[in-house]
Amino acid sequence: MSEFMSLADAVAATVADGDTVAMEGFTHLIPFAAGHEIIRQGRQRLTLVRMTPDIIYDQLIGMGCAEKLIFSWGGNPGVGSLHRLRDAVEKGWPRPLALEEHSHAAVANAYAAGAAGLPFATFRGYLGTDLPKVNPNIRTVTCPFTGETLATVPALRPDTTIIHALKADRAGNVLIEGILGVQKEAVLAAKRALVTVEEIVEDFGPRSPNAVILPAWTVTAVACVPGGAHPSYANGYYRRDNAFYLGWDDIARDRDGFLAWMKANVLDRGPEAFAAHRQRLAATA
Numbered sequence: 001m002s003e004f005m006s007l008a009d010a011v012a013a014t015v016a017d018g019d020t021v022a023m024e025g026f027t028h029l030i031p032f033a034a035g036h037e038i039i040r041q042g043r044q045r046l047t048l049v050r051m052t053p054d055i056i057y058d059q060l061i062g063m064g065c066a067e068k069l070i071f072s073w074g075g076n077p078g079v080g081s082l083h084r085l086r087d088a089v090e091k092g093w094p095r096p097l098a099l100e101e102h103s104h105a106a107v108a109n110a111y112a113a114g115a116a117g118l119p120f121a122t123f124r125g126y127l128g129t130d131l132p133k134v135n136p137n138i139r140t141v142t143c144p145f146t147g148e149t150l151a152t153v154p155a156l157r158p159d160t161t162i163i164h165a166l167k168a169d170r171a172g173n174v175l176i177e178g179i180l181g182v183q184k185e186a187v188l189a190a191k192r193a194l195v196t197v198e199e200i201v202e203d204f205g206p207r208s209p210n211a212v213i214l215p216a217w218t219v220t221a222v223a224c225v226p227g228g229a230h231p232s233y234a235n236g237y238y239r240r241d242n243a244f245y246l247g248w249d250d251i252a253r254d255r256d257g258f259l260a261w262m263k264a265n266v267l268d269r270g271p272e273a274f275a276a277h278r279q280r281l282a283a284t285a
Helices: 007-014 032-040 055-062 083-091 104-115 183-189 242-253 255-267 273-283
Strands: 020-023 046-051 066-072 098-101 120-123 139-142 149-154 160-169 174-176 192-201 212-214 221-224
Touching (some): 007 032, 007 192, 032 055, 032 160, 046 055, 046 104, 055 083, 055 242, 055 255, 066 104, 083 255, 104 120, 104 149, 160 183, 242 255
Parallel strands (some): 020 160, 046 066, 066 098
16 A cells, blocks of 8 residues: 655655666656655666656666666657767766667557566567567567467566656545556556655546546555656646756756756755746746
8 A cells, every 4th residue: 555755765665776667657747856866865776667768867877876778769859869878878977778678569568568467568569670689588479379470578577666646645546647658557567656746635536538546555655746747747737848858958968067967956956846846837837
């Protein structure tokens, strides 16, 4: 059952050195505040998993938290490269980073397989691609019913999945609405789940047709962090901070400039900074 904690206590309870950690959210509800707390607590040797890793993984990699990345596509959406990720892969700074690249379909199916307790995922995919040449975890099986050759990848079973959501109720159930990625599957596949939320409510009230409620038994820890998805957005709370994504390209290009920015904006600040971002973006929505 889920337990309400401060963000610092929740990260301390759910993320350890050497863990495999998934942080999901597809454009919407990316758990930046939790990622910053992982950095402040100095976690090391993490295997990071994410469909479309963007700025938060650039920050984690640049601060030396990761030794491996399992992913499908990586970049600063609409802007360009992740310069800290590239520096780690190409030059080993601040430490070498191993890569395991997949397609979106493979990552989504691998989470679903993990959630179902299966050892691997089977699907149609990887036809005409060279990814199997560089990723030995992409293999094929023959369907025993049709003889068809299908792609297969290992199930994803993170030690911890971290997501940001809109609301939690007093019982620890969690509500997500708006654009959904693979948050539900990633939570169900994980040994532990940490959820940051915009607010804690007595009742979820009216819900949209695509609402997903994660029951309390699927969640280890809940931390209330208003604005915790910034610079991504939270449907109904604040918009995406497009200027931040554009500005990150220059910040991340230079190692010293990156480290100075991280000290001023992450290491020397706490999760309360995200509430100010939420207030600013809500006022200009």
